[in-house]
Amino acid sequence: MRPPVPFGQYVPGDSPVHRVEPRAKMGLVAAYVIMLFTVGDFIGLIAAGLLAITAVAISSVPSRLVLRGVRAVSVILAFTLLAHGLRWNPATVSLVRLGPLALDPEGLLTGIFFAVRIVLLVVGTSLLTLTTSPVRLADGIERLMSPLEVLRFPAGEVAMMLTVALRFIPTTAEEAEKIVVAQVARGARFDVGGPTRRARAYVPVLVPLFVSLFRRADELATAMEARCYRGGEGRTRLRESHLTLSDWVVMISGAVLMVGIGVSL
Amino acid sequence: MSLTMSSVSYTYGEGSAYATQALSGVDLEIRRDELVLVLGATGSGKSTLLRVAAGLLAPTDGRVLLDGIEVTGPLAAAEPSVGLVFQSPEAQLFAETVEADVGFGPRNIGRSETEASEAARDALVAVGIDPDAFGSRSPFSLSGGEARRVAMAGVLAMSPGYLLLDEPTAGLDVSGREAVARIVGAARERSGVVVVTHDAEEFLTVADRVVLLTEGHLTFDGSADALVQEPARFVDAGLRVPEVLHTQVLAREIGLEVERYSFDPLEAARLLADARTRSQ
Ligand SMILES: Nc1ncnc2c1ncn2[C@@H]1O[C@H](COP(=O)(O)OP(=O)(O)OP(=O)(O)O)[C@@H](O)[C@H]1O
Ligand SMILES: [Mg+2]
Numbered sequence: 218m219r220p221p222v223p224f225g226q227y228v229p230g231d232s233p234v235h236r237v238e239p240r241a242k243m244g245l246v247a248a249y250v251i252m253l254f255t256v257g258d259f260i261g262l263i264a265a266g267l268l269a270i271t272a273v274a275i276s277s278v279p280s281r282l283v284l285r286g287v288r289a290v291s292v293i294l295a296f297t298l299l300a301h302g303l304r305w306n307p308a309t310v311s312l313v314r315l316g317p318l319a320l321d322p323e324g325l326l327t328g329i330f331f332a333v334r335i336v337l338l339v340v341g342t343s344l345l346t347l348t349t350s351p352v353r354l355a356d357g358i359e360r361l362m363s364p365l366e367v368l369r370f371p372a373g374e375v376a377m378m379l380t381v382a383l384r385f386i387p388t389t390a391e392e393a394e395k396i397v398v399a400q401v402a403r404g405a406r407f408d409v410g411g412p413t414r415r416a417r418a419y420v421p422v423l424v425p426l427f428v429s430l431f432r433r434a435d436e437l438a439t440a441m442e443a444r445c446y447r448g449g450e451g452r453t454r455l456r457e458s459h460l461t462l463s464d465w466v467v468m469i470s471g472a473v474l475m476v477g478i479g480v481s482l
Numbered sequence: 483m484s485l486t487m488s489s490v491s492y493t494y495g496e497g498s499a500y501a502t503q504a505l506s507g508v509d510l511e512i513r514r515d516e517l518v519l520v521l522g523a524t525g526s527g528k529s530t531l532l533r534v535a536a537g538l539l540a541p542t543d544g545r546v547l548l549d550g551i552e553v554t555g556p557l558a559a560a561e562p563s564v565g566l567v568f569q570s571p572e573a574q575l576f577a578e579t580v581e582a583d584v585g586f587g588p589r590n591i592g593r594s595e596t597e598a599s600e601a602a603r604d605a606l607v608a609v610g611i612d613p614d615a616f617g618s619r620s621p622f623s624l625s626g627g628e629a630r631r632v633a634m635a636g637v638l639a640m641s642p643g644y645l646l647l648d649e650p651t652a653g654l655d656v657s658g659r660e661a662v663a664r665i666v667g668a669a670r671e672r673s674g675v676v677v678v679t680h681d682a683e684e685f686l687t688v689a690d691r692v693v694l695l696t697e698g699h700l701t702f703d704g705s706a707d708a709l710v711q712e713p714a715r716f717v718d719a720g721l722r723v724p725e726v727l728h729t730q731v732l733a734r735e736i737g738l739e740v741e742r743y744s745f746d747p748l749e750a751a752r753l754l755a756d757a758r759t760r761s762q
Contacts, residue, residue, distance in 0.1 A: 398538050399574040402566040403636060404558035404590030421586065424576035428622060 226387065227350050234276035235348045238460050239357030241468035242345055248472035249341045252479030253334050262333050264478050269340045278347045286343040287336050294332045301328030355380035381437070385430075392429060396422050483549050485512045485535060485564065485644050485674065490544035491698075492530050504530040506698045507544070514562075514643060517666070517675045519685045519706070522695030523720030528678040529569060531695065532646045535676070536566040559591040562643020565673075569648040571633035575621035580606070580632050581613065583621050587640040598639075605639035606632070609665050627658035634665060645673045651684055659684065682716065683724045686745050694719045710745045726750050733757070 229235075237245070253265055273283055287294075302325035303318055313320040346354065359376030366372050397407070400421045407418050460468075492505040504527040512518050512535075522528045533539040534546060537557040546553040548560060557564035565587075568574065577583035584602035593601065603613040609631040616624075621632060630650075637645065647666065651659045667688065669675055677685050686692070692709050694702035696719045702709055709715060713731050716723045723731065726747050734740045738757040744750045 395568070396574055398533065399566075399568045399571065400586075401556050402536055402538055402558055402568070403574075403587035404556075404640065405586075406590070421574075421576045425574050428576075429573055 226346070228278050228282060228347050229350070230277055230348065232275055232277045232348070234272060234278075234344070237467055238464040239349050239353045240361055240460060241464040242349060243357055243361065244468045245471045245475075246341055246345045248475045250338065252475040253337055253341070255476070255479035259330065261478065262330065262337070265337050265475075266333070268475070269337055269344070272344055273340070276344060276348050278344070282347060283340055283343060286339045290335060290339055294335060297332045297335065298325070298328040301325060301331065351386075352380055385433075389426070389430065393422060393426055396425050483514045483562075484547075485549075486510070486547040487531075487535060487541075488545050488547065490534055490541040490546065492527075492534055492539060493542045494530075496542055504698055505534065505541075508695075508698075508700050510693060510700065510703070512644060512674050512676055514674045516690040517670045517677065517685075517688060519682075519689035519692045520676060520678045520695060521680065521682050521692060521716075521719065521721060522678075523680060525697075526695045526720070527698040528680075528695055529648050532566055532648050532676065532678060535644075536564045536646055538566070558587070558640065563591070563640055564644045564646065565637040565640055565642030566646045567634050567637045567648060567650060569652065570630075571636070572621075572624075572626065572629035575629060575633060575636075578620065579618050580611070580621050580624070581617035584632060584635045584639050587636055591640060601639040601641070602635070605635035608638055608668060609635045610661055611635065627654055627661070630654060630658065631661060631665070634662070638665075638669065642673055644676070645669050646676045646678075648678050649680070650677065651679070651681070663688075680721060682721060683726075683745075686710075686724065696720070706745065710743045713743065730754065737761070 234242075249265070249268070252261075256262055256265060273280060302321060304321045304324065305317055305319075349357070355376050358379060359372050362370065362372040362375065401407075405418060405421055407415065409415075410418075487508055487510045490505055490508045490510075491503065494500075494502045494504055508531065510518075510531075520528055520531065530539065534541050537546065537553045537555055537560075540554075548557060548564070549562070553560075575583050577586060581599065581602050584605055585598040588598035588601045589595075603617070606613040606616065611628065611631055616628070616632070621629060624632060634647075634650070650662045650666065654662065663684065666675060666677060666685070670688075677689070679685065686706050689706050692702070692704065692706045693700060694709070694715060701719060702715055710727060713723050713727055716727075724745055726745055727743055727750075730740055730743050730750055730753070733754055738754065739760055740753055740757045742753065744753055
């Protein structure tokens with residue numbers, strides 16, 4: 218009845234994973250992604266998987282929340298498996314056949330390899346958003362982009378946009394839920410009919426949601442202007458965050474380790 | 483014939499770190515022929531109570547019964563149906579025209595096209611909106627008070643056997659409030675009505691029964707008159723004592739022997755005058 222809470226929403230905490238500086242964490246996630254795309258066999262994937270499990274365990278984020286992200290890509294996973302594992306009218310004889318369709322064990326293994334890679338990709342990246350508050354994340358992105366300001370790239374504005382957008386995700390989810398419940402109270406059904414009917418059932422939710430979002434965006438813009446927001450220039454930060462020595466050590470050693478594993482396995 | 487909650491508790495986010503108990507062991511019966519006023523401070527669980535009563539939230543404990551049958555899902559299409567007008571219902575308007583929006587509910591519960599548009603027109607008339615003048619307008623072009631009434635029409639059009647209203651007058655001006663009071667007055671002829679509010683004055687005079695909700699617990703269930711005799715109950719529930727009543731309390735404090743309290747201004751004036759005569 219209610220729309221799912223978006224996966225990857227920040228879970229406040231004080232674990233070592235939470236405490237790593239956002240830029241360092243982004244660096245580590247980037248290294249992890251590189252590792253995932255450079256490992257060539259299952260041993261590499263197992264190593265990457267162990268790393269992910271360790272990180273989740275240390276972060277003390279409930280694994281249920283991490284797996285929710287995986288569930289969100291389950292269609293992609295199923296497609297990956299089927300696309301690799303099934304063959305249409307193969308010349309060679311294979312184990313299981315269903316009419317012209319046949320199961321190709323070798324292809325299935327490839328499919329599993331790609332699917333596991335996607336799962337780990339989702340786990341790694343959602344661990345970043347699960348353990349970093351949106352504001353700190355946007356702040357980190359701004360600081361990463363700040364060298365581009367030389368090229369007149371509006372890093373401050375982009376970061377403010379990101380902060381505001383991220384800030385509104387929970388509000389929007391809440392609002393969407395309220396509207397869904399209100400339309401259910403008027404007899405709306407979201408669980409009957411084929412895909413077209415189901416998609417159409419969301420019109421009475423999306424229209425008021427967008428109307429209220431636009432209205433709120435407008436109000437927010439006016440309110441920000443009234444409080445003298447004039448873009449990123451000359452603004453100071455409420456909370457300065459610095460890359461400490463230990464952040465550097467964690468980031469560099471972690472990145473070297475992961476990319477090393479990726480290249481060598 | 484009644485909509486009944488028996489030992490109903492509701493906890494948001496049960497089992498998570500953010501669990502909030504919004505209702506605790508609530509027993510409440512609403513009959514088809516009465517208007518029940520639910521009073522409670524902000525966060526006391528009023529909206530939650532209505533959502534549970536309408537079958538939109540399943541109680542974490544206890545049961546909800548509609549005419550003796552246990553409720554297991556939304557009651558919009560039940561017989562009799564339970565209609566819920568949400569806090570700021572105008573936020574849920576979506577259709578291209580006012581008439582289409584009001585007809586959304588009836589169509590959802592399987593009414594034919596003609597029945598639905600007839601029900602929509604009747605409901606618009608009932609809320610004092612001219613269907614010919616407003617029917618083909620966009621709901622987004624209405625004023626706040628008009629939009630509120632159109633949203634209420636959207637629920638009335640489903641001819642609910644029980645009508646639940648969540649702070650129906652919040653944010654309206656005097657004429658808007660009066661219009662809503664008239665709608666509620668007309669609705670009680672056909673349905674059991676529950677009105678939720680934290681502003682007691684509005685509906686105290688018309689309620690058959692008043693219920694006080696304090697931090698998720700029912701702390702009072704009785705006639706408006708019985709409640710008014712104990713002004714401290716308002717304070718305990720975190721509510722403002724109605725102005726008329728407050729005046730009488732003060733009168734008693736400065737030594738007038740007020741016989742009893744009344745929330746009707748005229749009767750209150752008479753009682754004060756009597757007390758004054760006696761003290762002379
Ligand atoms: N979706 C939700 N998730 C978690 N907690 C909630 C949710 N909705 C309400 N609550 C909590 O449940 C309690 C009761 O909320 P409810 O909305 O029923 O109060 P209310 O009496 O209607 O208040 P108001 O007068 O402000 O509308 C509050 O403590 C509130 O914070
Ligand atoms: Mg409420």
